[in-house]
Amino acid sequence: MSSPKHKLYSCKLALAVVCLIVFSLLGCGYHFAGTGGQAPGDIKSIAIDVLQNNTAQIGLESVFTNAILNEFIRWKRLPIKPRKEAEGVLGGSIAKIQIREISHVDSNKTLTSRVTITLKLNLKRVETDEVLWKKDYSYHEGYVETGNSLDTALLRRQATDKISEYLAE
Numbered sequence: 001m002s003s004p005k006h007k008l009y010s011c012k013l014a015l016a017v018v019c020l021i022v023f024s025l026l027g028c029g030y031h032f033a034g035t036g037g038q039a040p041g042d043i044k045s046i047a048i049d050v051l052q053n054n055t056a057q058i059g060l061e062s063v064f065t066n067a068i069l070n071e072f073i074r075w076k077r078l079p080i081k082p083r084k085e086a087e088g089v090l091g092g093s094i095a096k097i098q099i100r101e102i103s104h105v106d107s108n109k110t111l112t113s114r115v116t117i118t119l120k121l122n123l124k125r126v127e128t129d130e131v132l133w134k135k136d137y138s139y140h141e142g143y144v145e146t147g148n149s150l151d152t153a154l155l156r157r158q159a160t161d162k163i164s165e166y167l168a169e
Helices: 004-026 060-075 149-168
Strands: 046-048 088-106 109-125 131-144
Touching: 046 060, 060 088, 060 109, 060 149, 088 131, 109 149, 131 149
Parallel strands: 046 088
Antiparallel strands: 088 109, 109 131
């Protein structure tokens, strides 16, 4: 007869095997939408341009460019090279940022707000400047309005950081 510890170990092992099979079938990692995981135009290496910041929010270009760069480094399927050595270049802009109140304590006090950021990205062939892939992405994240402008700014920045990580994925 099996001990309770043995049954628990067997269940954990079975769960781990099932998870491993599911994750291997699903796959993971960065890919260009609609390309089945391959870089468009058979690009074998990529450069990442600093995104243009078309908003009034200072510093977003660094946050989002770094998030995309980190995702490509983590992905490891497409080597990142300097522009002069790369076959393709990923670039674009932070097109829009919107901040909206989403809930209120009363008619004069906001409880939570939502920041929405839209990116316009494109992949171009370095040699010809031909656009191989183009897509707009948008995502939002809520944050609490604390009544203290410094605390609220920090919470908005944390929401923006979450958006950058999500959109980079």
